[in-house]
Amino acid sequence: MLKTLKETVFRLRPQIPTETKIGIILGTGLGELVHSITDKIEIPYEIIPHFPVSTVEGHSGKLIVGQLGGKPVLAMQGRFHFYEGYDMKQVTYPIRVMQLLGFQYLFVSNAAGGMNGSFQVGDIMLIEDHINLFPEHPLRGKNEKEFGTRFPDMSEPYDKQLRNLAISIANKHNIKLQRGIYVGTQGPTFETPAEYHFFKIIGGDAVGMSTVPEVIVARHGGLKVLAFSVITDLGVLGKIVEVSHEEVQEAAKTVQPKMALIMEEIIKQL
Numbered sequence: 599m600l601k602t603l604k605e606t607v608f609r610l611r612p613q614i615p616t617e618t619k620i621g622i623i624l625g626t627g628l629g630e631l632v633h634s635i636t637d638k639i640e641i642p643y644e645i646i647p648h649f650p651v652s653t654v655e656g657h658s659g660k661l662i663v664g665q666l667g668g669k670p671v672l673a674m675q676g677r678f679h680f681y682e683g684y685d686m687k688q689v690t691y692p693i694r695v696m697q698l699l700g701f702q703y704l705f706v707s708n709a710a711g712g713m714n715g716s717f718q719v720g721d722i723m724l725i726e727d728h729i730n731l732f733p734e735h736p737l738r739g740k741n742e743k744e745f746g747t748r749f750p751d752m753s754e755p756y757d758k759q760l761r762n763l764a765i766s767i768a769n770k771h772n773i774k775l776q777r778g779i780y781v782g783t784q785g786p787t788f789e790t791p792a793e794y795h796f797f798k799i800i801g802g803d804a805v806g807m808s809t810v811p812e813v814i815v816a817r818h819g820g821l822k823v824l825a826f827s828v829i830t831d832l833g834v835l836g837k838i839v840e841v842s843h844e845e846v847q848e849a850a851k852t853v854q855p856k857m858a859l860i861m862e863e864i865i866k867q868l
């Protein structure tokens with residue numbers, strides 16, 4: 599694993615300025631942020647040694663290297679979901695690459711179903727904590743000491759200072775920012791009403807199919823993390839309607855400018 603990673607990093611290093619400390623996973627809701635990145639170079643996943651490639655729909659992702667909010671950043675357009683069949687090492691491979699490149703920050707977004715009764719479709723939720731319900735752990739197996747400790751602390755998975763910064767920026771720009779706990783599940787089914795209810799009972803505010811593996815690996819590697827969910831549908835008793843992937847995308851589109859603004863302002867202030 600370390601050897602393959604080093605080969606990946608060897609290939610990428612010349613194209614990524616050494617001052618780059620910020621990695622962004624452009625999940626649902628953050629796609630538009632790509633337009634705010636300037637001086638871009640794009641690196642398709644296919645040409646990166648050992649990088650997982652997308653097998654679905656022919657369009658795989660790319661890394662975007664450029665400037666955002668006056669800082670050098672590396673953004674991932676296209677992430678790897680466990681439900682697509684990748685194993686956890688593949689899902690989190692890009693995070694290890696970021697770690698070996700010396701990054702300090704990981705910003706993530708995703709789409710999620712809201713269980714919290716005060717949430718509405720189109721809300722942005724700042725993730726304060728998560729519950730990992732994935733059936734496989736990304737750190738299972740031999741621990742590479744170079745990457746981090748065997749038993750990583752998870753007392754503050756989402757950095758408090760970054761969260762406070764996000765809250766103050768949202769306040770300043772009059773953007774409603776919900777806060778809550780993200781439940782990470784494998785998917786690919788959306789939840790049954792009983793499952794939404796169960797996730798609410800165990801303390802969840804929103805549920806989705808990503809983010810948790812990447813965040814765990816980022817924390818293992820010492821990166822500070824900030825993550826947002828776009829609430830694209832509701833798992834609230836009485837408000838549960840049929841959900842489709844298209845509706846999820848549609849709901850996410852409307853919040854893009856707000857998410858992009860928050861993210862760019864945070865980066866400016868780092």
Ligand code: HPA
Pocket residue numbers: 709710711712787788789805806807830831833841846
């Ligand atoms: N459940 C799981 N993942 C999701 C949902 C949901 O309701 N909405 C968007 N991603």
